[in-house]
Amino acid sequence: MDDGKLGETRLGWVGTGRMGYSLASRLVEAGCDLAVYNRTRSKAEPLAELGATVVASLSELKDREIVFTMVAGSDDFKEVVLGPDGLLSAPDAAPRIIVDSTTVAPQASAQVRREAAERDVALLAAPVSGNPHVVAAGLLTFVVSGPQSAYPEVKPYLDLLGAGATYVGEGERARLAKICHNLLLGVVAQSLAEIVVLAEKGGIARADLLEFINGSVMGSMFTRYKTPAYVKLDYSPTFTPVLLRKDLDLGFELAREHEVPMPVAAAAREVIQAVIGRGFTEEDFARLLDLQAQASGLELVPEDAPVTDGLGELAEAVEAATGTRR
């Protein structure tokens, strides 16, 4: 731990799904005092071996100073905080700060924020950029909004959890920032499909084009970790077209509310809709590639090239540069 004091704050964690578990373990391994709750307790148990306290009910977290939540969606998040057995259910005590990284609708978050504020509990919205592999590589980032005074206390823990956090203001702004992130993601996913197919029809292997793009100024963690899917045609779901469309739809709602035209995002959204319309609802949104190939008269076959998601290499580079494990 960078700073011995980090271990003095009593922390809580709610939700040990795939990402939540991985994140919580980073806090425990860094020496934090962490109490963990998960609806299915067995999934949280292994954290006890690392040094966490696993509790049986949410109310046992009422005296934790900062509680992190990462659950399934808006309804679960409201239940966890405002429910009859939720974090605010004890009349005498409650966490000072709740940090939520669940994917929730801005309205749900705003409702929780209001009710929490009445109990003098600060809610920080803290959506993330990344998937479980990104977490494992220590490269997850957070975007945070809510009471400014609460942020400095939480920031050191977010730094332990990943590769950094950005505070973007009061209220639900972090939710907006995450939606903007996903608008860009949808656009880039389709643009990659377009250029990969164009290049392949021009005689360039997908692995080669993507190696070039990944090393170029346009390369991102996203282009790198989608590379195996686009090369190997592995469409096992990391994020379905239906979930991506949900974020785009939310983005367009906000764009209409704020009077912002989005021509490129709109074009991407209709292609994603066509992936869904053609029935690819359960697979990864990387099916965009498949649709693009069909529209170009190209039959795709998996390529045999050795490719990685680039995250291991990047994690090592960052570790070397900063001298710390991520």
Next chain:
Amino acid sequence: MDDGKLGETRLGWVGTGRMGYSLASRLVEAGCDLAVYNRTRSKAEPLAELGATVVASLSELKDREIVFTMVAGSDDFKEVVLGPDGLLSAPDAAPRIIVDSTTVAPQASAQVRREAAERDVALLAAPVSGNPHVVAAGLLTFVVSGPQSAYPEVKPYLDLLGAGATYVGEGERARLAKICHNLLLGVVAQSLAEIVVLAEKGGIARADLLEFINGSVMGSMFTRYKTPAYVKLDYSPTFTPVLLRKDLDLGFELAREHEVPMPVAAAAREVIQAVIGRGFTEEDFARLLDLQAQASGLELVPEDAPVTDGLGELAEAVEAATGTRR
């Protein structure tokens, strides 16, 4: 120099514009035997102080084994190689390999390739991803096509020049790959404009949104080095909308030739056309932001936040990770 043998090959360099000068100096500083020609000789002179030989005519490069060319465009490139005083003008001798990083049309490159092949000279097309700042940070990458047998000889020098090279096959495929790269660039530039304006109308400072995006899985060198322009509204040209449109038009010509629909690229292209139609032909394509703001009823003002193009930090990280200066 990684490998003492690199200094034994006699190299030539044609074109010491801003990027060419910077690249040539990297070879000299690495101990290569380099002869340099530039039409305006004075611009090449400082390389002599570093150890290069500055020559007065292209014909003096005829006995160089590998000659790199980086000139203004298709016409200059043809003149440099095929002209009456060009690299192939001496009947008795010629370089074995020419490596061209000029932005040229595939047709022009193909013509030079054919005529060079008749003299047993291999032409490697080697377009780059990056701008002079990227070169300076040692992060330039190359995509290469042409005779496969020539590539291994050239690869070590490309590694000295930047952060890596990808070989994508015979002929003009590297030109195609570069056009694909720029299609993605145009799309991302507009998508960034859309989300930055949406976020700002929702109360998030541009510097904050871009800090989040840059650290997120969507962050790229491109998003990082455009950040100062989008935050400070500095539209001094690095790449004009007219040049970007030229690449997109070339991309659409190829897309039609290969029967590939490009819905997202098409949407981006029309927005870039609108930037030109509104008269912003001489400034940077970052004017996309301005157009997007106007279409959203948002008056942009420069933000006072401290931002960098992220290249210095990245160069340090890579240096730390690899133990070499880039």
Next chain:
Amino acid sequence: MDDGKLGETRLGWVGTGRMGYSLASRLVEAGCDLAVYNRTRSKAEPLAELGATVVASLSELKDREIVFTMVAGSDDFKEVVLGPDGLLSAPDAAPRIIVDSTTVAPQASAQVRREAAERDVALLAAPVSGNPHVVAAGLLTFVVSGPQSAYPEVKPYLDLLGAGATYVGEGERARLAKICHNLLLGVVAQSLAEIVVLAEKGGIARADLLEFINGSVMGSMFTRYKTPAYVKLDYSPTFTPVLLRKDLDLGFELAREHEVPMPVAAAAREVIQAVIGRGFTEEDFARLLDLQAQASGLELVPEDAPVTDGLGELAEAVEAATGTRR
């Protein structure tokens, strides 16, 4: 009147705004037995001189067999039918059929439909295509949905009101059809702006291009009646961009519900959003032309050519062909 029996049915009319007045007068002039209600009674009074009965309250229409409604929007429509003084407020009597041509949301219409059905009152949704000029020329058309058994009774009156009606099935399908119509309208409006500006930059007067288009296979009443606006640059509102966007938004809601991608409509929608974003909320959506011209570096000036909306000529042609006044 084509058929003497048409005069025997007791009809009611609610709403004598610009279009409603014009339509109601057609029924009276054709010899129908019509009782009329309007919130501001004075606006309905002139119909009395033509032979209509002007009533002071909605409840006085309870014994009319068929009542036509054309009011301001969803709320007014619900009030007119379901309100405490509405058409269904009398416990002992109610119209057998209500024919609504108000622009209402499908949900509102469905609610009224349900409650009407409980009283054995059939609701026919009957949105229209046209504006007051189209009504005056006798060229308005209807699209109708609701109980199939009620349609044949109503059809002869719709024929009196304009140039025809199409029955498209049960429930709210006519509302969907109208939204489809307006999606096409938005697309054509922007496409016209694009080609008019392209032609003008190529040296063709707007009046000339539109004369050609209007006479061509692509010509429609819509292209004809927008011609004066596009030639004279008269942007006084017939339909604002905000109202058009509302219909497009409704169209996209339905497209998402039915899993239909709409690439061309999406492109049009973002341009219309940009018209709004630039502040043209109160003028006609013909401002699309202006935006398109600005994006093309073209300064528009009103043209002095003699143009008409083409409706008078068309009405005469139809009259000549059918031998009836429309």
Next chain:
Amino acid sequence: MDDGKLGETRLGWVGTGRMGYSLASRLVEAGCDLAVYNRTRSKAEPLAELGATVVASLSELKDREIVFTMVAGSDDFKEVVLGPDGLLSAPDAAPRIIVDSTTVAPQASAQVRREAAERDVALLAAPVSGNPHVVAAGLLTFVVSGPQSAYPEVKPYLDLLGAGATYVGEGERARLAKICHNLLLGVVAQSLAEIVVLAEKGGIARADLLEFINGSVMGSMFTRYKTPAYVKLDYSPTFTPVLLRKDLDLGFELAREHEVPMPVAAAAREVIQAVIGRGFTEEDFARLLDLQAQASGLELVPEDAPVTDGLGELAEAVEAATGTRR
């Protein structure tokens, strides 16, 4: 014939394909003095029975005052006029006016125009809007450009050929106008596909939606004559996606030359490209409907509704209104 003098001018006609034959016969039937040439003479022979003179070589048309040309494309048009046996091949005589309705590239037309002008021959470009069915209904329209002084002489014959002509200025402007027309056509074709599928998924038969649209302010000859194809799923070619794309590509070339963004046309163009990419190159562009249905998870089946292309009815209406056969 409206005017006895029309029969005094010596006319020529080149090209008796399906449309050319039909048009030429209208001139003969109206009493014009017409000499006809077709490469395959047998196709022109039936016109002799109507009263035309069928000639064996183009040079026999040298003393005709006005010659109409309607051949296969740019190359044939150049050959017909400028070729060694062409209309201008006799040194002593040539037609005063050539009226061309071939679909040719503006450059080819401009070349012929220049060479004709040197012989004091006026070239009027006169592209048409319509297909053979539209010709047969007397509803074809022309858009004309070229020497203004030649237009009044030709206008009466264009009126005989169809339903009117619009003069849009000097040079190749009529070609531009026709390209604009086809840009709109491509956009409307795809927009119709979008709304027809949306409506069908919402429970409305295609025949019903199109009946409503055709009678509405959005209805055009185009929407009417495509109705049978969209209802019956008859994709036998009237205009292939490849030909439509050619016109759109020409439109985008001109749009780039004139600096005009075309967002809606661009979206339509990429969908048309996808129809081609999926291999539908030989069928009608109405395949857009099929693609749209697939992208929406809708299986189309032909509908059994009685539909017509609406042209007969329209022709009758116009005839009734004007008192003349069209």
